[in-house]
Amino acid sequence: VDTPVMGQLRVRTNGALGVDRSTGRIIGVAEQTELSSAELVSSWVGQIVHSEAIESISLTADQFLMPGLIDTHTHAPQFAFLGIGHDLPLMDWLNKYTFKHESEFKDADLARRFYKDVIARIVRNGVTFAAYYGTIHLESNRVLAQTIRQIGQRAYVGKVCMDANSPAYYSESTEDSLRDTEEFIRQVIGDDETQQRLVTPIVTPRFVPTCSHECLEGLGALAEKYQLPIQSHLCENPSEIEFAKSCFPDSPSYAHIYHKYGLLNSRTIMAHCVHLSDSEIALMRESKASVSHCPNSNFSLGSGIADIRRFIDEGIPVGLGTDVGGGYTPSILDAMRMAAAANRALIAFRRDSGGDQPARSSKDKPLEAAEALFLATQGGARVMGMDEQLGSLDTNKLFDAIVVDMNAPNSPVPSVDATPAVRDADSPDEAWRLRLEQFVFLADDRNISRVYVGGKLIHSV
Ligand code: GUN
Ligand code: FE
Numbered sequence: 362v363d364t365p366v367m368g369q370l371r372v373r374t375n376g377a378l379g380v381d382r383s384t385g386r387i388i389g390v391a392e393q394t395e396l397s398s399a400e401l402v403s404s405w406v407g408q409i410v411h412s413e414a415i416e417s418i419s420l421t422a423d424q425f426l427m428p429g430l431i432d433t434h435t436h437a438p439q440f441a442f443l444g445i446g447h448d449l450p451l452m453d454w455l456n457k458y459t460f461k462h463e464s465e466f467k468d469a470d471l472a473r474r475f476y477k478d479v480i481a482r483i484v485r486n487g488v489t490f491a492a493y494y495g496t497i498h499l500e501s502n503r504v505l506a507q508t509i510r511q512i513g514q515r516a517y518v519g520k521v522c523m524d525a526n527s528p529a530y531y532s533e534s535t536e537d538s539l540r541d542t543e544e545f546i547r548q549v550i551g552d553d554e555t556q557q558r559l560v561t562p563i564v565t566p567r568f569v570p571t572c573s574h575e576c577l578e579g580l581g582a583l584a585e586k587y588q589l590p591i592q593s594h595l596c597e598n599p600s601e602i603e604f605a606k607s608c609f610p611d612s613p614s615y616a617h618i619y620h621k622y623g624l625l626n627s628r629t630i631m632a633h634c635v636h637l638s639d640s641e642i643a644l645m646r647e648s649k650a651s652v653s654h655c656p657n658s659n660f661s662l663g664s665g666i667a668d669i670r671r672f673i674d675e676g677i678p679v680g681l682g683t684d685v686g687g688g689y690t691p692s693i694l695d696a697m698r699m700a701a702a703a704n705r706a707l708i709a710f711r712r713d714s715g716g717d718q719p720a721r722s723s724k725d726k727p728l729e730a731a732e733a734l735f736l737a738t739q740g741g742a743r744v745m746g747m748d749e750q751l752g753s754l755d756t757n758k759l760f761d762a763i764v765v766d767m768n769a770p771n772s773p774v775p776s777v778d779a780t781p782a783v784r785d786a787d788s789p790d791e792a793w794r795l796r797l798e799q800f801v802f803l804a805d806d807r808n809i810s811r812v813y814v815g816g817k818l819i820h821s822v
Contacts, residue, residue, distance in 0.1 A: 362425045362426070362427045362793070362797065363427055363428050363738065363739070363753045363754045364731055364732075364734050364735040364738060364739055364753070365739060365752075365753040365755065366735075366739075367673070367732055367735045367736075367739075367740065368729065368731055368732050368735065369731065370731040370734070370793065370794060370797060371753075372789075372790070372793045373390065373391075373392035374392060374393065374789070375392065375393050375394065376390065376391050376392035376393065376394060377390070377391045377394055377396075377398065377401050378390045378391075378426065378754060379398075379401060379402050379405050380760040380813075380816045381816070382816050382817075384557075384816070385557060385759055385760055385814075385815030385816030385817065386757055386758065386759055386760060386816070387754060387755065387756050387757065387758050387759075387760050388402070388405045388406060388756065389401065389402075389404070389405030389756055390754060390755070390756060397412070398412065398415050398417045399411060399412040399415060402415055405756075420764065421766070421768075423766060423767045423768035423776075423777075424764055424765060424766045424767070424810065425764070425765050425767075426754065426762055426763070426764055426765075427734075427738070427754070427762065427763060427765060428489075428738040428739070428742075428751070428752055428753055428754060428761065428762055428763075429487065429488070429489025429490060429738070429751075429761035429762055429763050429812065429813070429814065430486070430487045430488050430489065430693040430694070430737050430738065430741075430763065431488070431489070431490045431491070431680060431681075431693070431737060431738060431741030431742060431744075431745065431751070431752075432483070432488045432490075432491040432492065432681070432682055432683050432691070432693055432696075432741070433491075433492050433630055433632075433651075433653040433680035433681060433682045433741050433744045433745060434492055434592070434630065434632040434653035434655055434682025434683070434684050435483070435491055435492070435493055435494070435682060435683050435684060435685045435691065436493070436494040436684070436685055436686060436687075437476060437479050437480075437493050437494070437495055437505055438462060438463045438466050438475075438494075438495065438496050438501075439459065439462065439463070439685050439686030439687075440475075440479045440482075440685060440686065440691075441462045441465070441475070441686075442458050442459075442462050442686055443685065443686050443689055443690075444686075444689045445458060445686070446458045447661040447662065447689065449662070450598060450600065450662060450663055450664075451597055451598040451600070451601055451662050451664060451687070452598070452600050452601060452604070454662055454687070456528070458686075459686070460527065460528050460530075460531045461530075461531075463496045463497075463521070463531060464496075464528075464530050464531035466495070466496040466498050466501040467496075467498050467501070468501075469498070469500040469501045469504055471501070472498075472500070472501035472502075472504035472505060472508075473504055476504060476505050476508040477508055477512075480508050480509055480512050480514060481512060481820075482691060483514070483691045484512060484514055484812055484819060484820045485806045485809065485812075485820055486691050486692045486693065486694070486805075486806045486809065487693065487694075487763040487765075487806070487809040487812060488514070488691070488693055489514065489515055489761040489762070489763070489812060489813070489814045490514070490515040490516065490741070490742075490745060490747070490751065490761060490814075491514065491515075491516050491517075492516070492517040492519075492563060492590075492592055492630055492653070492682075492745065493505065493509070493516055493517065493518045493519065494519050494521050494565055494567075494592070495518060495519060495520055495521060496521055497520070497521050497522070497523055497531065497532075497533050497538070497541075498520075499520065499541045499544060499545055502518065502519075502520045502545055503545065503548050503549070503552075505518055506518045506548075506549050506552065506560045506562075507552065509559070509560050510552070510553060510559055510560050512819060513559065513814050513815075513817055513819035514559065514814055514819065515559050515560075515751075515761060515814050515815070516559065516560050516561070517560075517561050517562070517563035517590055517592070517745065518549065518560055518561075518562060518563065519562070519563040519564065519565025519592055520541060520542050520545040520562075520565060521565050521567050522538045522539075522542060522565060522566045522567060522571075522572055522576055522580060523538070523567045523571035523572065524537075524538045524571070524572060524573050524575075524576045525570070525571055525572055525573045525576070525608070526570050526571055526604075526608070527571050532571075535573055535575045535576050535579070538576050538579075539576065539579040539580070539583070542564065542565075542579075542580065542583055543583055545562060546562040546583065546587055546589065549561070549562040550562065550587075557815055559814070559815065561589070561590065562587075562589055563589060563590045563591065563592050563630075564580050564583055564584040564589050564590070564591045564592070564624070565591075565592050565593065566580050566593050566619075566624065567593070567594070568593055568594040568595070568597075568601070568605065569593075569604075569605035569608055569609065569615060569618050569619070570601065570604045570605050570608055574609075574622075577618070577619070577621075577622035577624060578622050578623075580622070580624060581622040581623030581624050582623070584623065584624065584628070585623055588628075589628065590628045590629070590630065590745070590746060591624050591625075591626070591628055591629040591630070592629070592630045592631075592632070592653075593619065593624065593629075593631060593632070594631070594632045594633055595615060595616060595619070595631040595632065595633060595634050595637070595641075596615055596616070596633060596634050596635055596636040596637050596641065597632070597633035597634075597635055597636075597659075597662075597664050598635070598636075598662070598664045598665070599636065602615055602636060605618065613640065614638055614640055614641050614644070615641065616631075616637065616641040616644050616645060617641075617644060619631075620644055620648060625644065625645070625648045625650050626648055626649065626650065627648070627649035627650070627746070628746055629648070629650040629651065630650075630651050630652075630653050630680075630744055630745070631645070631650055631651065631652055631653065632652075632653040632655055632682055632684060633653070633655055633658070633659065633664060633667065633684075634652045634654075634667050634672070635659055635664050635665040635666065635667045636665060642671070642672070642675060642677070645672075645677050646675050646676055646677055650677070651677065651678040651679070651680065651743070651744040652667070652669070652672050652677055652678070652679045652680075652744070653679075653680055653681070653682035653684075653744060654667055654669050654679055654680065654681055654682065654696075654700060654736070655681075655682040655683065655684035655687065655688055655696070656681075656688075656696060656699035656700045656702070656703040657683060657684065657687075657688030657689065657690060657695055657696060657699045658682075658683075658684035658687030658688035659703065660699065660702075660703070661687060661688055661689055662687050664687075666703045666704075666706055666707045666710075667703070668707060668724065669700070669704070669736075670704065670723055670724040670725075670726065670728075671724055674723060674724065678740065678743040678744050679736060679740055679744065680736055680737075680740045680741035680742075680743065680744035680745070681693055681696040681697065681700060681733075681736050681737050681740075681741060682696065683695070683696055692805060692806070693737050694737075694800075694801065694804055694805060696737065697730075697733035697734065697736070697737050697801050698733070698801060698802050700728055700733055700736060701727070701728045701730075701733055701801075701802075704727060704728040705727055705728075708725050708726075708727065711725065712725075730794075730797050730798040730800075730801040730802070731794070731797060733801050734797065734801065738752050738753065739752035739753050740752075759815055759816075760813055760815065760816040761813065761814050761815065762812075762813045763809050763811065763812050763813070764809075764810050764811035764812075765800065765804065765808055765809060765810070766808055766809075766810040767796070767799075767800065767804070767808060769807050769808050769810060769822075770807070771807055772804075772807055772808055773803050773804065773805055773807065773808075774799050774800065774803045774804050774808060775799070775803075777796070780795075780799070782795055783795045783796050783799070809822075810822050
């Protein structure tokens, strides 16, 4: 099951998929086939391959294979206060909980004790690729990157930069921020110089309010020098936007500040984008930057609702983010259903505030399960700049995938027999469409029975 195109669910039944363990790539996909695995593999590689050379894995009728889930925005240290402070707006939440908890990672032993369970939990949720924020601390960030590599997840990891307007107990000088960022980049690349590098450094100014001009300028230069991805926060909350603009009064907008310093380009992931102006949307589009949509966080911190239909219509890539701990769960399944709820809420708000007009533009179309699935897979891959390598189950792509078991022990998804709409559906396509809706709205980590990254099994139950 996959969604190579937004809105199109592709289900290949009675099929088979082959992976070359040495490259971690998909070598072929078949559907409705009666061939043996040795015959299939031989046809894919163009030479006879004997069955002893092949490890075959079969799925039950309740299981399916799909691309791994991609979290385009999360904060590893913020698992330390998960579920706390959701009655506060962003800036108060940062000052009361976030900076305090993150500052404790100046002790790298805490990182060694803490990050293993965090990453294992994210992997258990079917996340094969995530964009992480660490903290400002060089050593703890290296521990985070090493932990991810040991567990075998694919990741972008960023050393958070904050040299302005930050509390004394959690800030750094401009020099330290830039020097440690470059040192972190060198360490992460140096720790794994293989072609199949799993962990890549990402340039990470926390957001405009905590970064000086010099810091932003230096980070833009580092992103250019090493051709690295970039991540930050943009237009999340009205007070934050005011704060950002007050730091750079000459800039036409918040987004223009990142742009001015070379931090808004085709390798950039901007989280939230709840309150972008028209000119900022145009700048995002022209710069080819991407949006990480974090609906749980946007609800939980009362930030607002991002109009992702509009971004998508304008050609801006959109993926999903959990934004732990602004969001209270590392589940991308939750992000899918929250994205659907956010979209419905926005449509209802427009209807109720503008008289009861019928839905007209695609902006007023509810998000379907298959579209949510796209955002969590192929859409996320695009945001991460990896859409040719990841996101769907196609030949030559890296095999980052999960096995879903809809009938797992204690599954929150009812069986097909207990779901007349699916059991008695008019066609197999319709049955799959409904089953996928149940997956998106009901499933959780109990339903993720295996997780593969680059062809390697990194989690199973
Ligand atoms: N803006 C700056 N830092 C943060 C953060 O840690 N979380 C969220 N949601 N927004 C931010
Ligand atoms: Fe965030």
